[in-house]
Amino acid sequence: MVSACALPAVVPAVPPAVAPPATGAALPALDLDAPGRGADQLAAWARDRAAVLDVPASALEAYGWAAASVARSAPGCGIGWTTLAGIGSVETGHGRFGGSRLDRDNRAQPPIRGAALDGRPGVAEIRDTDGGALDGDTTFDRAMGPMQFIPGTWEQWGVDADGDGVADPDDLDDAALAAARYLCASGGDLTAAGGWNRAVLTYNRSSSYVREVLERSASYAAGRSA
Numbered sequence: 001m002v003s004a005c006a007l008p009a010v011v012p013a014v015p016p017a018v019a020p021p022a023t024g025a026a027l028p029a030l031d032l033d034a035p036g037r038g039a040d041q042l043a044a045w046a047r048d049r050a051a052v053l054d055v056p057a058s059a060l061e062a063y064g065w066a067a068a069s070v071a072r073s074a075p076g077c078g079i080g081w082t083t084l085a086g087i088g089s090v091e092t093g094h095g096r097f098g099g100s101r102l103d104r105d106n107r108a109q110p111p112i113r114g115a116a117l118d119g120r121p122g123v124a125e126i127r128d129t130d131g132g133a134l135d136g137d138t139t140f141d142r143a144m145g146p147m148q149f150i151p152g153t154w155e156q157w158g159v160d161a162d163g164d165g166v167a168d169p170d171d172l173d174d175a176a177l178a179a180a181r182y183l184c185a186s187g188g189d190l191t192a193a194g195g196w197n198r199a200v201l202t203y204n205r206s207s208s209y210v211r212e213v214l215e216r217s218a219s220y221a222a223g224r225s226a
Helices: 035-053 057-073 081-092 151-157 172-187 193-203 207-221
Strands: none
Touching: 035 057, 057 081, 057 172, 081 172, 081 193, 081 207, 151 172, 172 193, 193 207
C-alpha cells in the first residue's frame, strides 16, 4: 500500500512521460440530473464487470460516478474511471487492504490507515496536522481510507459525494470523487500523456507508482483484472 496522497515518501527523478491508459469500456450515459436513474444505470454497468475485473461492484460505481461527475464540472480534464480504478487498486485493493471490506455504505471496514509518516527511511515525516481527528494519530499523520488521503489533503479536497452529510475519507464514494477532482486540478488534460503523468505523480511522486497505476489502469481498460 502506498502511504501518502499528494505528499511523496521519496522523491525520485520524474519519469519520462507514459501514455495515459485508454478509457476502456465506456460508461453509460448517466442522467446526473436524476440521480436515482443514473445510479441504476451505473449499478447495471458495474455488475456486468465486477467479477471479470475482480473489483467490487460498489467500487466500480464509485469510480464511474466520480468520472462522470467530473466530466460535467471539468470537461477539459477527461479523467477515465480506469485511472481511478488503477489508483484504488494500487493504494488499497479497492478498500480490501489488510482484510478490510467495503460495507453497504461503501465504507472500508475496518478503516484503513497507512503507516505513521514518521520520517523513517523512505517515508516522509509529517507531524500531526489534525489532532488525530481524522486519522486517529496525534503524533504523526497517516494516509486514510480506500484512496489513501493524508489529513491535510482531505481537508482541502474532501467532498460529500453520496449526500449523507459527511465528507468521509473512508467512504469510497466520497474518496473517489475527491481523487478525481484533485487529479484534474493537478494534471489538467488527463487525455494527454503529460497531464496524466503530472496528475498521478502529484498523487504520489514515485516513478514506479506511476507505472504500476498505468499498468493496472490499462488492464481494466482492456477488460482484465489487474
